[in-house]
Amino acid sequence: MSGPPNDGNNWGMVKLSGSARTHQAVGDVGEHGLLQLIAERFGRFKAPGVLVSIGDDAAVLKHIGPGAVLSADMLVEGVDFDFAWATPSDVGAKAAAANLSDVAAMGAKPRCLMLSLGLRTRDHVADVLALMTALARVGRTFGAPLVGGDLSRVDGPMIVSVTVVGEGQLRALLRRQHARLGDVVLVSGSLGGAAAGLALLRQGQRAPRSFLARQLRPRPQVALGLALARSGLVTSAADISDGLAKDALHLVPPHLGVELVREALPQMPGLGRVASALGADPYTWALTGGEDFELVVATRQRDVPRLKRVAARVGETLTAVGRVVKRPGLSLQGGPIPRGGFDHFGG
Amino acid sequence: MSGPPNDGNNWGMVKLSGSARTHQAVGDVGEHGLLQLIAERFGRFKAPGVLVSIGDDAAVLKHIGPGAVLSADMLVEGVDFDFAWATPSDVGAKAAAANLSDVAAMGAKPRCLMLSLGLRTRDHVADVLALMTALARVGRTFGAPLVGGDLSRVDGPMIVSVTVVGEGQLRALLRRQHARLGDVVLVSGSLGGAAAGLALLRQGQRAPRSFLARQLRPRPQVALGLALARSGLVTSAADISDGLAKDALHLVPPHLGVELVREALPQMPGLGRVASALGADPYTWALTGGEDFELVVATRQRDVPRLKRVAARVGETLTAVGRVVKRPGLSLQGGPIPRGGFDHFGG
Numbered sequence: 186m187s188g189p190p191n192d193g194n195n196w197g198m199v200k201l202s203g204s205a206r207t208h209q210a211v212g213d214v215g216e217h218g219l220l221q222l223i224a225e226r227f228g229r230f231k232a233p234g235v236l237v238s239i240g241d242d243a244a245v246l247k248h249i250g251p252g253a254v255l256s257a258d259m260l261v262e263g264v265d266f267d268f269a270w271a272t273p274s275d276v277g278a279k280a281a282a283a284n285l286s287d288v289a290a291m292g293a294k295p296r297c298l299m300l301s302l303g304l305r306t307r308d309h310v311a312d313v314l315a316l317m318t319a320l321a322r323v324g325r326t327f328g329a330p331l332v333g334g335d336l337s338r339v340d341g342p343m344i345v346s347v348t349v350v351g352e353g354q355l356r357a358l359l360r361r362q363h364a365r366l367g368d369v370v371l372v373s374g375s376l377g378g379a380a381a382g383l384a385l386l387r388q389g390q391r392a393p394r395s396f397l398a399r400q401l402r403p404r405p406q407v408a409l410g411l412a413l414a415r416s417g418l419v420t421s422a423a424d425i426s427d428g429l430a431k432d433a434l435h436l437v438p439p440h441l442g443v444e445l446v447r448e449a450l451p452q453m454p455g456l457g458r459v460a461s462a463l464g465a466d467p468y469t470w471a472l473t474g475g476e477d478f479e480l481v482v483a484t485r486q487r488d489v490p491r492l493k494r495v496a497a498r499v500g501e502t503l504t505a506v507g508r509v510v511k512r513p514g515l516s517l518q519g520g521p522i523p524r525g526g527f528d529h530f531g532g
Numbered sequence: 533m534s535g536p537p538n539d540g541n542n543w544g545m546v547k548l549s550g551s552a553r554t555h556q557a558v559g560d561v562g563e564h565g566l567l568q569l570i571a572e573r574f575g576r577f578k579a580p581g582v583l584v585s586i587g588d589d590a591a592v593l594k595h596i597g598p599g600a601v602l603s604a605d606m607l608v609e610g611v612d613f614d615f616a617w618a619t620p621s622d623v624g625a626k627a628a629a630a631n632l633s634d635v636a637a638m639g640a641k642p643r644c645l646m647l648s649l650g651l652r653t654r655d656h657v658a659d660v661l662a663l664m665t666a667l668a669r670v671g672r673t674f675g676a677p678l679v680g681g682d683l684s685r686v687d688g689p690m691i692v693s694v695t696v697v698g699e700g701q702l703r704a705l706l707r708r709q710h711a712r713l714g715d716v717v718l719v720s721g722s723l724g725g726a727a728a729g730l731a732l733l734r735q736g737q738r739a740p741r742s743f744l745a746r747q748l749r750p751r752p753q754v755a756l757g758l759a760l761a762r763s764g765l766v767t768s769a770a771d772i773s774d775g776l777a778k779d780a781l782h783l784v785p786p787h788l789g790v791e792l793v794r795e796a797l798p799q800m801p802g803l804g805r806v807a808s809a810l811g812a813d814p815y816t817w818a819l820t821g822g823e824d825f826e827l828v829v830a831t832r833q834r835d836v837p838r839l840k841r842v843a844a845r846v847g848e849t850l851t852a853v854g855r856v857v858k859r860p861g862l863s864l865q866g867g868p869i870p871r872g873g874f875d876h877f878g879g
Binding site: 211212214215216217219236237240241242243244245246247248249250251252253254255256257258259260261263264265287288290291293297299300301302303304306332333334335336337338339340341342344346348349350351353355358359360361362422423424528529530 | 558559561562563564566583584587588589590591592593594595596597598599600601602603604605606607608610611612634635637638640644646647648649650651653679680681682683684685686687688689691693695696697698700702705706707708709769770771875876877
């Protein structure tokens with residue numbers, strides 16, 4: 186270990202005083218100064234069930250459960266986000282959404298977010314606060330205030346490491362790998378928009394805005410996840426972060442597979458136009474693009490109409506896209522399976 | 533955002549199959565291969581209260597509370613640890629201990645750990661698993677199994693980002709800034725050992741082992757924290773991660789201060805010898821070295837003997853080192869206050 190390392194730099198160590206110096210770099214205000222600004226800006230929100238927020242060795246929430254749900258997502262600059270086309274606010278909002286989506290996929294209610302940031306001394310304080318403000322805002326929107334975290338210096342890419350805590354009813358939680366042979370596979374909303382948005386941003390394009398928003402400001406399906414869990418009609422569920430081709434397989438145990446129907450995929454409206462403008466294949470985006478943060482669920486054939494009504498009551502749609510089959514792995518009716526799936530380590 | 537980013541690379545996506553290939557680099561086995569190894573090694577442990585561990589969108593624990601306690605610590609290679617003298621196991625064990633220490637300082641019971649790792653393709657799989665194994669072992673020792681997390685690629689220093697969840701009785705939780713004028717300030721165990729260990733390691737020395745262990749394998753004061761919380765005798769508490777000079781001030785509200793007595797500091801046995809061998813000042817190590825992960829607490833004068841007996845019953849000692857005074861900030865009887873305190877951003 187090198188410096189006096191784990192120097193308890195939880196945000197709890199901050200005493201409130203001093204005024205904001207947001208125009209400076211992180212290295213100018215120092216860790217203590219930045220913690221002060223964070224406490225001033227984020228320590229004051231009162232949220233139901235949050236007994237201690239930023240300002241102690243740890244945050245304290247009133248009891249979580251009966252099922253306490255925990256998930257984590259670490260975003261790394263240059264790998265998971267790029268400031269060439271995403272603002273700090275975009276990054277914060279997306280970090281929150283990606284984490285909340287995991288809670289949604291369990292059919293649980295988000296309760297709080299924890300954020301650990303790895304920053305460079307050259308990073309601007311205003312950018313750090315913008316990232317945190319967007320993250321905290323998205324969290325609050327879905328009932329999960331930002332309650333604590335950590336700061337560390339990184340001589341490398343910026344690190345945005347989030348942990349989300351949710352709560353749910355134990356028997357109602359939506360699990361992976363629990364679908365049964367013959368179950369129908371459905372997806373919420375529409376697919377391919379986030380991948381199209383990414384392709385547009387990479388080419389420096391700033392329209393159509395709806396596609397950019399799908400990439401930069403994804404919306405976690407929290408209300409839908411809760412409604413599906415309460416319905417008791419879902420045999421298995423996951424969120425679509427890697428792309429349907431990969432995430433649909435999370436629904437089934439290893440000895441079963443999923444057969445998708447290419448023509449059934451609910452493409453985001455206008456996807457075909459963006460694809461042909463960029464010379465891309467909309468089906469590939471919809472199948473493997475990922476980051477749509479929709480839910481993919483399985484249900485018994487006879488429950489499909491009821492489940493669609495459950496979704497409609499929270500203003501969402503579910504589209505049948507395939508079925509659980511005997512043959513393990515993914516099959517696709519209507520076309521070859523595009524090579525896809527992101528592997529952080531290129532394995 | 534660049535790749536298909538938040539690719540849901542929670543450990544939940546893993547299907548168990550294949551055999552361990554621990555002699556390879558992370559880039560050889562790929563993300564999926566590494567996740568497989570992680571699930572094989574860490575997904576099988578059954579722990580009371582853990583309903584879903586590695587293997588779904590999120591981990592699920594039976595209800596946490598009445599007070600759910602959350603803390604986070606992010607360790608960065610080159611800043612918070614250095615593989616020049618710490619093994620991957622050391623880093624994992626310390627990451628767990630640093631987080632558990634925050635729960636101990638709240639007087640709460642650890643329940644689980646979440647781990648997000650930022651790795652390079654060149655990192656050895658065996659080292660990653662060794663780090664995780666040590667972290668999981670320390671967690672289990674204190675009742676907090678590793679239940680989930682995330683992997684991401686980092687083209688920079690290795691990132692070890694941990695979140696710990698604990699539970700406690702709401703009224704009994706040990707808070708910061710709640711000490712009152714005239715309270716006695718006590719510390720558990722002994723001080724300066726971790727700083728001495730760091731100084732030895734930096735000079736390439738491998739003895740005395742007790743000091744190296746204090747730096748590399750710190751022990752969180754979980755049982756003591758729980759006993760102190762149950763006693764109802766502690767007015768305020770924090771853990772010593774930044775050094776007593778900084779952490780003692782966490783006990784008091786901003787309008788009060790702490791006066792420490794230099795000669796009262798419980799130095800780790802043999803600290804003087806190591807200090808004189810290295811030409812260092814043992815008092816500086818004890819006051820500002822940090823990372824001892826002892827607890828610093830405040831109590832009313834009349835409760836000091838009872839509190840010491842509470843500590844003795846869990847095999848620990850408490851030593852009175854000072855008092856809460858009117859003058860804000862830190863005062864020191866018996867010598868000048870050494871400059872200290874680690875600031876990640878050098879502010």
